Amino acid sequence: MNFLEERILKDGIVKPNNVLKVDSFLNHQMDISLMEEIGREFHRRFGDKNITKVLTIEASGIGIACFVAREFGVPMVFAKKSHSINIDSEVYTAEVESFTHKNKNNIIVSRKFLNQDDHILIIDDFLANGCALQGLIAISKAAGASVEGIGIVIEKGFQIGGQVIRNLGIQLESLAIIDAMDSDTGSITFREQ
Amino acid sequence: MNFLEERILKDGIVKPNNVLKVDSFLNHQMDISLMEEIGREFHRRFGDKNITKVLTIEASGIGIACFVAREFGVPMVFAKKSHSINIDSEVYTAEVESFTHKNKNNIIVSRKFLNQDDHILIIDDFLANGCALQGLIAISKAAGASVEGIGIVIEKGFQIGGQVIRNLGIQLESLAIIDAMDSDTGSITFREQ
Numbered sequence: 001m002n003f004l005e006e007r008i009l010k011d012g013i014v015k016p017n018n019v020l021k022v023d024s025f026l027n028h029q030m031d032i033s034l035m036e037e038i039g040r041e042f043h044r045r046f047g048d049k050n051i052t053k054v055l056t057i058e059a060s061g062i063g064i065a066c067f068v069a070r071e072f073g074v075p076m077v078f079a080k081k082s083h084s085i086n087i088d089s090e091v092y093t094a095e096v097e098s099f100t101h102k103n104k105n106n107i108i109v110s111r112k113f114l115n116q117d118d119h120i121l122i123i124d125d126f127l128a129n130g131c132a133l134q135g136l137i138a139i140s141k142a143a144g145a146s147v148e149g150i151g152i153v154i155e156k157g158f159q160i161g162g163q164v165i166r167n168l169g170i171q172l173e174s175l176a177i178i179d180a181m182d183s184d185t186g187s188i189t190f191r192e193q
Numbered sequence: 194m195n196f197l198e199e200r201i202l203k204d205g206i207v208k209p210n211n212v213l214k215v216d217s218f219l220n221h222q223m224d225i226s227l228m229e230e231i232g233r234e235f236h237r238r239f240g241d242k243n244i245t246k247v248l249t250i251e252a253s254g255i256g257i258a259c260f261v262a263r264e265f266g267v268p269m270v271f272a273k274k275s276h277s278i279n280i281d282s283e284v285y286t287a288e289v290e291s292f293t294h295k296n297k298n299n300i301i302v303s304r305k306f307l308n309q310d311d312h313i314l315i316i317d318d319f320l321a322n323g324c325a326l327q328g329l330i331a332i333s334k335a336a337g338a339s340v341e342g343i344g345i346v347i348e349k350g351f352q353i354g355g356q357v358i359r360n361l362g363i364q365l366e367s368l369a370i371i372d373a374m375d376s377d378t379g380s381i382t383f384r385e386q
Contacts, residue, residue: 029306030269032262058252059271066256069225076223078252113222 003037004153004175005190014181014188018156026153027060027125038175039067042123042151045173049148051121053077053114055140057096057107057132064153065123072121077114079107079136092142094135107135109143116144127152127174130161137168149173157191196230197346197368198383209376211349219346220253220318231368232260235316235344238366242341244314246270246307248333250289250300250325257346258316265314270307272300272329285335287328300328302336309337320345320367323354330361342366350384 001009013021025031051072056065057079069076081096082105091108098105114120122136133150140147147170155162155174165172177191194202206214218224244265249258250272262269274289275298284301291298307313315329326343333340340363348355348367358365370384 023303024305028270028273028303030259030262030271032259032267032269035259036263059255059273062252062255063259063269063271066223066225066228066259069223070229074225076225076256077221078223078256080221080252110216110221112217 001190002175003034003041007031007034008154008176008178009188012188014183014186016183018158018181020154020156020178020181020188022154026064030063035063035067038064038153039071041175042068042121042173043071046121046149046151046171047072049121050119051148052117052119053121053145054123055079055109055114055120055136056123057081057136060126061124064125068121068123068151075113077109079109079139081105081107092139094138094142096135097129097131107132107139109139111143114140114143114145118143118145119148120145121148122150123152124150125153127155127161127165127172128159130159130164133161133165137170151175154178194383195368196227196234200227201347201369201371202381205381207374207376207379207381211351211374213347213349213371213374213381215347219257223256228256228260231257231346232264234368235261235314235366236264239314239342239344239364240265242314243312244341245310245312246314246338247316248272248302248307248313248329249316250274250329253319254317257318261314261316261344268306270302272302272332274298274300285332287331287335289328290322290324300325300332302332304336307333307336307338311336311338312341313338314341315343316345317343318346320348320354320358320365321352323352323357326354326358330358330363344368347371 054069054076149171152174155177157177157179180189247262247269283304342364345367348370350370350372373382
């Protein structure tokens with residue numbers, strides 16, 4: 001069991017409808033030491049790639065992606081969820097459906113910050129149905145950039161996203177893959193990796 | 194002129210209607226080395242306070258607040274802008290109007306993550322009318338916590354927010370205060386500090 005699986009067992013809370021609350025350390029209150037450890041672990045797994053940019057999506061991916069980008073010594077770019085007056089009209093865009101919020105958003109990245117010379121590492125906190133990742137992949141491809149890999153903190157292995165992404169032939173590394181959760185007993189079953 | 198003012202002059206773009214675009218290094222693409230320098234600078238300014246938590250608001254405050262929290266060795270909590278099914282009903286809430294997005298949001302923080310023993314440093318990227326900060330202050334007070342200070346990266350000195358917050362008697366430190374901008378010439382006038 002790795003450091004993240006241990007932390008999920010210690011502080012994660014299993015709720016009905018396959019909701020895992022990790023808001024005490026990952027996506028509401030953030031344990032910065034854990035973020036740094038996650039950054040180092042993704043660097044260990046993707047350090048052989050010539051990464052030029054880390055790409056994520058607001059909001060809960062940002063903190064994690066910052067510490068990954070720090071390890072690689074590259075900028076971090078986060079996709080935004082709606083059209084702000086502070087964003088150029090010159091943007092790449094993709095439509096993304098949120099499992100958590102049960103709605104659809106357009107996500108956008110300014111064309112200035114991704115181009116054909118970029119080798120991108122995509123980072124996010126959760127992978128469920130994979131819609132957010134597919135949006136980020138679509139934006140990377142629209143920029144002519146190459147997606148060198150995807151790093152996920154927690155993958156819900158019982159949902160379709162991981163399989164969809166792996167079928168694309170992209171190196172997907174999830175620090176914890178949950179195959180089953182039971183809100184009655186609080187038990188969590190991790191996939192052996 | 195400090196490191197941030199220099200960077201704003203180098204890479205900031207003045208747009209009409211007093212919009213300053215710093216999306217190439219601060220709030221869309223993030224320069225991680227700059228984030229670390231900002232973290233160190235706020236620690237220098239607030240290091241004499243017994244800070245227990247750094248509080249910010251999604252999305253663009255998160256990256257900055259992470260590196261501030263790292264310097265203090267404390268957790269970072271970010272207020273969320275809408276009610277997610279992954280948030281407890283047990284939340285502190287405040288209404289916030291966004292200058293950028295021209296809408297109102299409820300911001301929420303789980304009661305689990307702020308309490309009367311907390312000494313809070315509030316961090317955000319921009320200060321304009323101060324509504325977001327007032328929401329974060331209201332949430333901190335509702336938790337019984339003390340707000341030890343507020344660190345802002347860029348304050349629009351020609352808007353009311355800075356004065357409103359300073360009138361509350363809270364130590365407000367802005368790394369750059371802009372007193373005037375001209376989108377025709379691209380000129381930016383910083384306040385002497």
